[in-house]
Amino acid sequence: MAAKKSVTIEINSEIRDALIEEGARDAYKCYQCGKCSSICPWFQVGTYEFPVHRLGEETLLGLLASSEEKDELAREVDKIYRCVGCEACIDQCPLGVNIPKILRAARRILVDFGSYPETLKSVVQKLRNVANPLGESPERRGDWSSELNVPNYDSRLEYLYFSGCLPAYDVRLKKVANATVRLLQLAGVTFGILGEKENCCGEAVRRIGAEKVYQELTKRNIEVFNAVGVKKIITTSPHCYTTFKKEYPDFGGVFEVFHITQILARLIVEKKIVPQKAFKKKVVYHDPCTLGRQNSIYEEPRIVLRSIPELELVEVENFNHNLSVCCGAGSGGLWQDWQRDERIAEVRVNQLLATGAEVIAVACPYCLQMFEETIKSMGKTTPVLSVSEILYEACGEVF
Ligand code: SF4
Numbered sequence: 001m002a003a004k005k006s007v008t009i010e011i012n013s014e015i016r017d018a019l020i021e022e023g024a025r026d027a028y029k030c031y032q033c034g035k036c037s038s039i040c041p042w043f044q045v046g047t048y049e050f051p052v053h054r055l056g057e058e059t060l061l062g063l064l065a066s067s068e069e070k071d072e073l074a075r076e077v078d079k080i081y082r083c084v085g086c087e088a089c090i091d092q093c094p095l096g097v098n099i100p101k102i103l104r105a106a107r108r109i110l111v112d113f114g115s116y117p118e119t120l121k122s123v124v125q126k127l128r129n130v131a132n133p134l135g136e137s138p139e140r141r142g143d144w145s146s147e148l149n150v151p152n153y154d155s156r157l158e159y160l161y162f163s164g165c166l167p168a169y170d171v172r173l174k175k176v177a178n179a180t181v182r183l184l185q186l187a188g189v190t191f192g193i194l195g196e197k198e199n200c201c202g203e204a205v206r207r208i209g210a211e212k213v214y215q216e217l218t219k220r221n222i223e224v225f226n227a228v229g230v231k232k233i234i235t236t237s238p239h240c241y242t243t244f245k246k247e248y249p250d251f252g253g254v255f256e257v258f259h260i261t262q263i264l265a266r267l268i269v270e271k272k273i274v275p276q277k278a279f280k281k282k283v284v285y286h287d288p289c290t291l292g293r294q295n296s297i298y299e300e301p302r303i304v305l306r307s308i309p310e311l312e313l314v315e316v317e318n319f320n321h322n323l324s325v326c327c328g329a330g331s332g333g334l335w336q337d338w339q340r341d342e343r344i345a346e347v348r349v350n351q352l353l354a355t356g357a358e359v360i361a362v363a364c365p366y367c368l369q370m371f372e373e374t375i376k377s378m379g380k381t382t383p384v385l386s387v388s389e390i391l392y393e394a395c396g397e398v399f
């Protein structure tokens, strides 16, 4: 009988220790059961192999982000930047291993060495220079509201409305900020904005791994919020919501934070908003990972949609609520240039359209942009509307 060959694996303890130092400690908990790999949206894409269950072991062996050979490093970088931070793996892992955090540790190391995707470098650069990922002028950040009669925030107003970067600058997403403002005005809510004093919340840049830029933006925002006496914040984006609520307190910024769907659902229950115009369409609601799985806000957007006369709300079979599949835009995914047959968004759009819905309803600017672009590239025309836009239309106002 042939003698068994022994295989020696060399541990790169320097890289392992650096990864643990940057937050990858959860790697010790993983016992490679494989549940994370099967729930990961890349598994559904099917054309890209992303063995999530091996990431813990690779971390402990110091193999993640360790290659000194150019092509091998490029493959490592591609793998490390595949994660869209949807957290489906954390939700399903028997031990709650935080895979995105492990990968973020690797990203921080790669960012420090300048070895990360060029498109993301450009985003980080823009955020560093002008505090938004689009490279737009900070002076023009409040222009979207010029015809809406919105005051600058001061402490006599109950809420700060934080539009976020895409609704402040993007032509399509400005319509979402417009609808939001008009609904809040309709219901008599007192609120103001920060205009040119608003900076990106920093959530995306932190998930890309550029921690220093994140902390600069965070500190600037906290200083501005405190200077004008902000206590309560309404956000358009679940991403701003998450970082304000869960991460700003670590830097001394403690605020009461609401996602817009929470406020709208309450205004409907209190009858301060009463939609009267019929919306005679079949609508499917897509749970954004950051709002649903990561913050347990599932019912509020549905309360809003169900309150609208003649709107038929449908669900994606099997993949709704905490099993919703990511749009692919999180953790820098919005700016990644993956090839057509490797798009998570296309998997999700097909699931949403299979319901027979005439409209896709969303509650996140990233999802809206991702789905609109994907639907267009698929040669389809199904409209994607935010919950705020649908409600505003049902209140008798058409854009
Ligand atoms: S589900 Fe959790 S324990 Fe199982 S392989 Fe994935 S990270 Fe490891």
Ligand code: SF4
Pocket: 036, 039, 040, 041, 042, 052, 082, 083, 084, 085, 086, 087, 088, 089, 090, 099, 100
């Ligand atoms: S967070 Fe989502 S994309 Fe990232 S590894 Fe987990 S399941 Fe996959």
